[in-house]
Amino acid sequence: MTTVVCRCEDLTEEDIVEAIEEGYDELETLKRHLRLGMGPCQGKACLLLARRILRRETGKDVEEMKEPTARPPSRPVPFSLLASPDEGGEDDD
Amino acid sequence: MSERRIFEHPILDFDRGYEFYFDFEGKKIKAYEGETIASALYADGLRKFTESKKLERPRGFFCAIGKCSSCLMSVDGRPNIRTCVTLAEEGMEVERHGPKAEFPQTDVGRGGERKKEEIEIAVIGGGPAGLMASIVAARNGSEVHLFDEGDDLGGQLVKQTHQFFGSHQEDAGTRGIDIGKELLEEARDVGVEIHNGSKVLGYYPEKKITIESDGRLEIYDSQGIVYAGGAVENYLSFENNDLPGVYGAGGVQTLMNEEGIVPGEKVLMIGSGNVGLIVGYQLLQAGVNVVEIIEALPEIGGYQVHASKIRRAGVPIRASHTIKKAIGDEKVEGAVVQKIDENWNPVKGTEREVECDVICLAVGLSPDTGFLRQADCEMDYVPELGGFVPLRTEDMMTTQRGIYVAGDAAGIEEATVAALEGKIAGAAIYEELHEETEDTRRSKEEAKEGLDKMRKGPYGEVPKQGVKTCTVDEEVCG
Numbered sequence: 062m063t064t065v066v067c068r069c070e071d072l073t074e075e076d077i078v079e080a081i082e083e084g085y086d087e088l089e090t091l092k093r094h095l096r097l098g099m100g101p102c103q104g105k106a107c108l109l110l111a112r113r114i115l116r117r118e119t120g121k122d123v124e125e126m127k128e129p130t131a132r133p134p135s136r137p138v139p140f141s142l143l144a145s146p147d148e149g150g151e152d153d154d
Numbered sequence: 155m156s157e158r159r160i161f162e163h164p165i166l167d168f169d170r171g172y173e174f175y176f177d178f179e180g181k182k183i184k185a186y187e188g189e190t191i192a193s194a195l196y197a198d199g200l201r202k203f204t205e206s207k208k209l210e211r212p213r214g215f216f217c218a219i220g221k222c223s224s225c226l227m228s229v230d231g232r233p234n235i236r237t238c239v240t241l242a243e244e245g246m247e248v249e250r251h252g253p254k255a256e257f258p259q260t261d262v263g264r265g266g267e268r269k270k271e272e273i274e275i276a277v278i279g280g281g282p283a284g285l286m287a288s289i290v291a292a293r294n295g296s297e298v299h300l301f302d303e304g305d306d307l308g309g310q311l312v313k314q315t316h317q318f319f320g321s322h323q324e325d326a327g328t329r330g331i332d333i334g335k336e337l338l339e340e341a342r343d344v345g346v347e348i349h350n351g352s353k354v355l356g357y358y359p360e361k362k363i364t365i366e367s368d369g370r371l372e373i374y375d376s377q378g379i380v381y382a383g384g385a386v387e388n389y390l391s392f393e394n395n396d397l398p399g400v401y402g403a404g405g406v407q408t409l410m411n412e413e414g415i416v417p418g419e420k421v422l423m424i425g426s427g428n429v430g431l432i433v434g435y436q437l438l439q440a441g442v443n444v445v446e447i448i449e450a451l452p453e454i455g456g457y458q459v460h461a462s463k464i465r466r467a468g469v470p471i472r473a474s475h476t477i478k479k480a481i482g483d484e485k486v487e488g489a490v491v492q493k494i495d496e497n498w499n500p501v502k503g504t505e506r507e508v509e510c511d512v513i514c515l516a517v518g519l520s521p522d523t524g525f526l527r528q529a530d531c532e533m534d535y536v537p538e539l540g541g542f543v544p545l546r547t548e549d550m551m552t553t554q555r556g557i558y559v560a561g562d563a564a565g566i567e568e569a570t571v572a573a574l575e576g577k578i579a580g581a582a583i584y585e586e587l588h589e590e591t592e593d594t595r596r597s598k599e600e601a602k603e604g605l606d607k608m609r610k611g612p613y614g615e616v617p618k619q620g621v622k623t624c625t626v627d628e629e630v631c632g
Contacts, residue, residue, distance in 0.1 A: 062479075063209065065396040068216075069223040071208040074391060101223035106389035109520060109541070113391070124535040128542060131527040133356020133364065136220075137234065142371045148267045 066114070067107035069100020077111055081118045088112070092129045101137050104129070158197045160414045160440050165329070168414035176246040183248075191237035191248055192218070192225045193413040201398040201485040203227065203237070207253035212484050214398025218405035220303065220353075221386065227251065231260035239303075266370040273299050275583060276363055276376040277346075278354055278525065281309020282569045283561025283576035284382035285337040290580030290597050291380075293344040296587065299374065300341065301352040301365060306412075307341075308334025309384060309561075310404070311569060314411075314432075330569065337573075354383075357528040361556060378556045378583045381526055382576060385519035385540070385562035390424065393479035399486025403433045403516035416442050418512035422489050423447040426471055427455035428568070430516030431464055437514075438467050445510050448475035448491055450498070457613075477513065478505060486511055519566045526563070529554055532630075538620025539565025545626045549582035549598070550575055555631045558583050565624070567617050571608050577601040 064074040072095055085094045088111060097111055098104030112126050160168060171187025178195060185194035192203070192215055202212040203225045216224040220239035229235040229248050233255030237248070277288045280302030292298040300307075314330020328336075341348065352372070355364040361379055365372040387402035389395070399418065401409075403425075406417050421442055423434045426449035434444050447464065452474050454461050461471060474494055481488035493504035520541040523533065531544045531552040543565045544552045551558050558579040561572035578601045581594035609618040 062393050063211065063396070064391050064393050065206075065211075066391070068206070068213070068389075068396055071206045071211075073209075101226075102217075102221055103524060105221055105386045105522070109388055110391055123537075127533065128523075128527060131524045133358070133528060135355055135524055135528075136353060136366075138355060138366055139369075142366060142369065145266060145268045145371050148269050 066110045067095075067097050067100065067104075069102050069107075070096045070098075072097055072107070074110075074114060077114050078118060081115065086115065086119050086121075088115070088126050089129050091115075098129060103131075103135060158199070158415050160410070160416060163414075164439055166331075166411060166414070170414070174242075174244040176242055176244065176248060178248045179250065183242075185242035189242050189413060191227070191229065191235075191240050191242045191246070193238075193409065193415055194242045195237070195248075196409065197415045202250075203398070204250055205252040206396070210253075211396055212398055213396060214485065215409070216401060216405060217387075218401075218408035226255075228255060231258055233258060266368075268371040268373065270373045270375075272375045273297060274376065274587065275299065275378050275380065276301065276361075276374055277380045277382065278363070279309065279382035279384055279561065279563070280304070280307035280338075280348070280350070281382060281384055281561060281572060282311055282333070282337065283384075283563075283572040283579070284309070284380065285334075285341050286573045286576030287380040287382060287558070287560055287580035287583070288346040288576075289337070289341050289344055290577050290594070291584045292341070292346045294581075294584045294588070294591055294593055296584050298346045299349060299376075300346050301349045301354060301363075303351070303353045305350055307338050307348065307350060309572075310407075311337075314569075333569070354525060357525055378558070378587055379529075380558045380560060380576070380579045380583055381552075381563055382559070382561045382572070382579075383522045383525055383563045385566055386522045387515065388518040388520055390477070390515050390517050392477045394482070395480065397480045397482050397486050398484070399482065399511055400480055400513045400515065403429050403514055406512070406514050407433055407436065410440050410442075411436060416440055417514075418510075419443060420445050420510040421512040421514050422477070422491075422508050422510040423514045423516060424477055425449065425455070425516035425518070426451075426461070426473070427516060427518065428457060428460060429519075430514075431456040431460035433514065433516060434464050434469065435460065435467070438464075438469070444469045445508055447471045448477065449473045450476050450494060452496065476500070480513055481507070486513055489513055519562060521563050521565060523563060526552060526557070526559065529557055531557060531559075534624045536565065536620045536624050538616045539567075539624070543620075543624055545624050545630065547626060547628050547631065548578075548602070549628075550579040551582060551586075551628070551631055553626070553631050556583075556586065565617065565620060567608075571605065571617075574601040574604045574608070578605075 175182045213224040225237045274297040277300045288300045311330040311334030352367045478490040493501040533542045560575035560579040581597040
């Protein structure tokens with residue numbers, strides 16, 4: 062029986078509950094421990110479900126469960142894009 | 155195998171381009187000009203697009219708008235291509251690579267030269283909020299650049315075949331798709347520079363944004379930003395919730411109303427809010443059987459007028475019901491639903507199997523605020539508006555001076571509200587960078603009156619309370 066919470070990182074409801082029992086009882090620590098929300102979609106589906114599980118398991122208010130830090134890039138990009146030369150500029154390799 | 159493409163539709167005309175073929179794992183797949191790889195494969199009957207990385211579960215078409223990770227395949231030797239937003243081309247070679255792609259064996263090329271430009275106003279998101287903000291700022295004389303990740307602008311309006319009613323007289327009786335087209339035309343007329351296919355990668359101080367467009371990096375230094383990035387669909391917990399055949403309502407709309415492909419034969423709809431009811435009706439219009447609509451709350455969430463249309467078509471709507479699991483190994487072959495009591499606990503002995511090949515989730519939306527969080531805009535949890543939303547002034551400025559927000563990203567309401575908020579944001583950002591004009595003053599006034607009207611009545615009270623709690627004075631802004 063599989064109920065998926067984070068599709069990108071393949072985390073199930075059981076994985077989250079187990080991690081909470083081990084003491085990872087915040088979104089930020091769950092993220093660091095399990096890579097929750099760190100896949101290609103950047104937490105678009107899983108954070109809501111993870112919050113519900115956290116609330117159920119710990120009794121915490123959703124209000125306290127701020128989203129983990131967001132950093133660019135917001136979506137996967139090829140290295141060639143980041144390493145691209147300036148317009149009209151010299152390529153420095 | 156029956157044809158999954160829609161050729162006759164009561165409202166939409168699918169103007170398909172020329173027919174061609176591409177290669178998928180040794181098989182010739184038919185596609186039409188303008189179709190994405192994922193759509194053509196879906197129309198051919200493919201359901202398993204990839205495999206998940208640890209549990210090795212089948213994953214299929216899901217978000218349809220380039221946000222999730224379920225459709226990554228190798229295209230002409232390049233791995234990890236989002237096939238739902240990549241157009242099919244004649245002779246292309248496509249194959250599945252599962253969760254772990256091999257290192258590319260072919261030369262995958264280099265990025266083009268990066269572009270750097272100083273601009274005045276950047277508007278992110280080309281839905282009703284972003285279009286309206288762009289129009290107002292541009293018609294007053296600002297140089298406005300509107301960025302949207304899709305090929306077609308209009309946001310979710312482009313999928314709305316139903317007529318809007320609401321109290322906003324201008325839009326009443328017009329179909330969403332037509333409102334979108336009109337706004338886009340107006341934006342072009344007033345000189346808004348439109349960048350489609352432009353995916354925002356990140357925010358950097360001071361008001362710098364990076365964009366990927368056509369394989370190229372673009373860096374824009376702006377003086378002001380209106381963020382109108384919309385919402386993401388909520389996902390739901392139940393056994394086998396990741397099987398191919400479980401889709402968000404937005405994915406179903408994209409496939410059906412933009413690509414002209416039916417998602418399946420028998421659909422179980424989860425959620426009876428306006429989205430569930432409207433998409434349910436759109437499925438019926440496309441000739442798909444909607445088996446039933448279930449709703450966890452004790453009563454229907456959406457407008458009665460939509461619910462009546464569904465009921466007249468013979469589709470049952472069952473309140474106080476939830477989905478327990480999806481049945482199937484490689485794809486959805488059915489579902490188990492059951493009754494729940496007032497405390498959301500399942501009622502024993504009420505489990506029932508439903509025959510379906512698609513489970514459509516219409517269980518709400520959440521504001522898409524990643525960009526605003528990158529910009530350090532202060533957020534607050536406002537359940538009435540769908541979750542965490544940015545604090546904002548009455549003029550729609552976030553706690554970061556010069557960064558404005560409008561539409562669903564500011565809180566989940568509907569398209570007319572989004573447009574009105576965009577109107578305010580567009581006028582306010584012009585005033586901040588220049589001065590008040592007769593038009594900006596009037597635009598703000600009219601839009602604020604319009605919002606007051608929209609937030610009255612039985613459906614308006616909830617968002618009204620929500621907006622109250624996250625509206626702040628300008629002194630709070632940095």
